[in-house]
Amino acid sequence: xxxxxxxxxxxxxxxxxxxxxxxxxxxxxxxxxxxxxxxxxxxxxxxxxxxxxxxxxxxxxxxxxxxxxxxxxxxxxxxxxxxxxxxxxxxxxxxxxxxxxxxxxxxxxxxxxxxxxxxxxxxxxxxxxxxxxxxxxxxxxxxxxxxxxxxxxxxxxxxxxxxxxxxxxxxxxxxxxxxxxxxxxxxxxxxxxxxxxxxxxxxxxxxxxxxxxxxxxxxxxxxxxxxxxxxxxxxxxxxxxxxxxxxxxxxxxxxxxxxxxxxxxxxxxxxxxxxxxxxxxxxxxxxxxxxxxxxxxxxxxxxxxxxxxxxx
Numbered sequence: 001x002x003x004x005x006x007x008x009x010x011x012x013x014x015x016x017x018x019x020x021x022x023x024x025x026x027x028x029x030x031x032x033x034x035x036x037x038x039x040x041x042x043x044x045x046x047x048x049x050x051x052x053x054x055x056x057x058x059x060x061x062x063x064x065x066x067x068x069x070x071x072x073x074x075x076x077x078x079x080x081x082x083x084x085x086x087x088x089x090x091x092x093x094x095x096x097x098x099x100x101x102x103x104x105x106x107x108x109x110x111x112x113x114x115x116x117x118x119x120x121x122x123x124x125x126x127x128x129x130x131x132x133x134x135x136x137x138x139x140x141x142x143x144x145x146x147x148x149x150x151x152x153x154x155x156x157x158x159x160x161x162x163x164x165x166x167x168x169x170x171x172x173x174x175x176x177x178x179x180x181x182x183x184x185x186x187x188x189x190x191x192x193x194x195x196x197x198x199x200x201x202x203x204x205x206x207x208x209x210x211x212x213x214x215x216x217x218x219x220x221x222x223x224x225x226x227x228x229x230x231x232x233x234x235x236x237x238x239x240x241x242x243x244x245x246x247x248x249x250x251x252x253x254x255x256x257x258x259x260x261x262x263x264x265x266x267x268x269x270x271x272x273x274x275x276x277x278x279x280x281x282x283x284x285x286x287x288x289x290x291x292x293x294x295x296x297x298x299x300x301x302x303x304x305x306x307x308x309x310x311x312x
Contacts, residue, residue, distance in 0.1 A: 029130075030187050030235030032179070033284035035243040036272045036305050038191045038231030041136035041177030043124045044088040044311070051310045054082040056290070058303025060160070064295030066264065074158035076106035078303070080115070086122075094122045100148075106160035115148040116164040120171075128178060135178040140195075144169035151208040162209050167199040167222050177231075191231035197224055210254055210263045218258025223265060225251045239279055243288070245272035249298075266297035272305070284309040 034040045036054075044050050057079040062072040079102070086096040100115035120142035128136040148164020173195035180188050199222040204210055210220045230246045247270045254263035274288025286309075291302040 028185055028187070028238070030238050030241060031278040031281055031284075032189045032233050032235075032241060033276050033278045033286065033309060035191065035231035035233060035245045036274045036286060036288050036290060036307065037229050037245040037247055039138070039140060039173060039175045039193050040086075041138055041175050041191055042127065043092065043094040043122050043138065044086050046088040046090055048088055049312055050084070050086040051312070052084045052086075052307060054080075054084070054305065054307045056080040056082070056303045056305050058290075058301060061300045061302065064268075064292075064298050064300055066297055068294060068296050070295075070300050074106070076104055076158055076160040078102065078104045078160065078301075082115075092124045094124075096120045096122065100163075102148075102163045104157070104160040106157040109154065109157050109160075111149075111154075111157060111161040113149045113161065113163040116169075117145045117147045119143050119145070120173075130179060130181065135176050138175040140171070140173040140175065142171040142173060144171065146202075150202070150210075151204050151206055153207040153209075155207050159209075165199065165209065165222060166202040166204070166220075169197050169199045169222075169225075171195050171197050187235045189231070189233040191233075193227070193229040193231070195225075195227045197226070199224065204256070204258070204261055208261070210256065210261050212258065212261045216258055216260050218256050218261050220254055220256040220261055220263075223252030223254045223263070225249065233276075239277060241276035241278065243274040243276055243286070245270075245274075245290075247272065264297050267295060268292060268298040269294040274305070282311045 060076050062070055065071050082100045084096060084098045086094060088094045098118040102113055102115055104111045120140050123139045125137040126134050128134050146164055146166045149161055150164045150166035153161055175193050177191040202220045204220050205217050206214055227249045232244045234242045249268045251266045253265045270292045272288055272290040274286050276286045278284045286307045288305050290305055292300050
């Protein structure tokens with residue numbers, strides 16, 4: 001009888017412990033810092049600041065023509081330093097400033113120019129939780145200021161000295177992210193970004209992003225743009241994360257009152273795999289690559305990317 005009671009006691013202890021172990025496994029929370037191209041899904045808390053520099057370096061290998069064929073008409077080296085600073089204003093509002101400088105070398109000719117400057121407001125609509133179907137949902141209102149070079153280009157540089165559009169561009173961007181537990185220790189983050197752009201008209205002289213010649217002088221209405229980006233993250237451990245961006249960009253035809261100024265509609269598909277090391281929620285280090293896989297009237301490129309994020 002004593003053996004039976006002892007057996008029942010041990011069995012009850014084992015079954016009593018199982019739910020507690022399962023609960024601790026589901027409490028596993030990997031640190032997702034975001035992929036290379038996706039916008040972060042949550043505002044920065046009030047009183048805190050996110051400092052995040054990006055470094056890009058690689059080559060433009062040619063251009064995709066209107067038939068989706070990659071034509072190796074030219075090749076040049078490009079490096080880019082992008083700095084983003086984001087700070088919280090209220091629990092539902094934050095602000096981000098992005099400044100950008102580009103250095104290129106084409107046929108031995110060097111260019112160093114600022115790119116367009118971007119300022120955005122982030123509006124937090126909902127915040128997700130692991131046991132809820134509610135996602136992180138954020139709306140960005142972004143304004144791009146034409147501080148980059150887009151006209152008076154050197155035709156011998158194969159467009160390597162273009163760093164801006166020349167237009168004031170207003171973007172509306174939706175950021176939707178959901179963290180999904182496939183198993184207690186296999187966690188993925190799905191971050192979908194959808195954006196649409198409303199550009200202003202641009203006055204153009206000489207060779208420009210929009211075509212033309214040395215004597216061109218006219219106005220252009222740039223085509224509106226749409227992009228979709230799906231950022232995928234998979235937790236190897238709490239601190240080591242694999243990431244991938246699947247990116248699509250479309251631009252409508254740009255219209256001009258000058259016969260030599262014309263920019264056709266374009267499309268671009270690209271991928272950006274990366275690996276993240278996030279020792280804590282305040283610091284992140286990511287490295288990866290960004291490369292085009294298909295396009296129409298767009299550039300073919302391959303670049304390496306390195307970024308560091310510091311939240312303080």
